[in-house]
Amino acid sequence: MKYTLGTAVLGISALLGSTAFAQDNTLTINSFGGAYETAHRACIITPFEAATGAKVNVVTAYSADAFAQLRAQKDAPQFDVIHFSGGQEIVGAAEGLLAPIDPASLSNAADLYDFAKANLDKGQGPAYSIAAIGLVFNTEAVTTPPTQWTDLLNPDYSEHLVLTDISNAYGMLGFLMLNQVQGGDLTNIQPGLDAVGKLLDAGAVVVSTSPEIQQEFAQNDAWIAPYASDYAFTLRNAGLPSGFAQGAEGTPASFITTNLVAGRPNNELALKLIDMSISPEAQQCFADALRYSPTNTKTELSPEVAADVAYGEAGVAGLIRFDPAAIEANRTAWVEEWNKAIAR
Incomplete structure (x- = not known):
């Protein structure tokens, strides 16, 4: 099935429900620019805003630059959710810049491959795509x-x-x-x-x-x-x-992770964005658009797309980080x- 903005909104409306957010209904995140950011907006950001009424501010920053900003802003971080593709979440979690995530707070966590959710309790966010x-x-x-x-x-x-x-x-x-x-x-x-x-x-x-x-x-x-x-x-x-x-x-494999920043007030809303990122619908959209490999076991890809990525139990079994x-x-x-x- 082709993933569209309409199915995105319907899918995450069910996921997010009608919860009223007590905190400011705004999140600040980073994305990587170019075609990636275009897909990020289509697959996650725009449907999330439509379903929640939230506003997502996007700062275009690759992993190293985003991490440098996070470190520099340790006492007053601007990001609510931060994305990495170079393993910076390992260092960020060790330095206390990222908050631990309770898997029970993510409705899609149970469906992730084990490698994609291995260290949530340490502050390392889930991998939502694999290059x-x-x-x-x-x-x-x-x-x-x-x-x-x-x-x-x-x-x-x-x-x-x-x-x-x-x-x-x-x-x-x-x-x-x-x-x-x-x-x-x-x-x-x-x-x-x-x-x-x-x-x-x-x-x-x-x-x-x-x-x-x-x-x-x-x-x-x-x-x-x-x-x-x-x-x-x-x-x-x-x-x-x-x-x-x-x-x-x-x-x-280059793991693309979505991480909860420590010391921010909007954790509930941020976790909903992270949860959407690891949903099968969002991951199908990323695979269709950019040929990134999904980490949710329930993601369904067409044969044409599956041929271009590491897909399914056999496909991900050989991944090396x-x-x-x-x-x-x-x-x-x-x-x-x-x-x-x-x-x-």
Whole structure:
């Protein structure tokens, strides 16, 4: 079933009921701008406002910037709900910037996969979408879809492979997975660096941004790139034949979380917004619009959309979340080593 604004309003009207809110009927949240923010408004914000009469003020701020604002405003935070895609909720919860959530306060919490609600009591908000990192490929040039991360080493792909710089969050996750299948881990990235060196020697290229990936597929005969599931959809919308495959060894995942900010007066209203974010209707809408993977077990996707994401028990079973705190602690040193490896 196609998710529409009308079904959103009906769905969350039943969810939210006619509760009268004692506090100011306004929430301030962040969103990530661009196509993401457009979908965020269509799938959650606008239906929420329509169903509750509340006003949601949106500050466009990516995860790192939003977290910096939250820290700076510790004694008087502006956000009621804050969204992260880089694991900042782990640090924010430890620093007391985020409030614990009682699962009983969320009607949809019971339907989430366990990994999406693992640390609510610690202040880490639920994951409401997943950006799955796998193998984006040209469906016309690659007639047999890749099935594992080691396929990146296939000599047939040598001059048609696009790697993404690890200054890019998705590039980092793809590199860490390549490192893992080559025998490395978060304490040793040398196997991954060695593999990257060999791939570059064989003809692979490195880009820094998503638009550069599209340019390589459109103009420079790129066939395959380790990147996020939503980007295969982006390429296809641009008229390029593309598909997405999860590697059998595992699927690195960027968790997009919705978090309750500590020290704010509108917790009841904020929790209703969080609850809507983890509803199957909202998650179906995000998957349809952007090809993010749902975390609610009751989310129903069309076969076309399901083929582009990590979906269902089997699809999410292979999700891997590399420790965001370890990534952040090592990022500067890793980027330095990466830059040495690709300087050729």
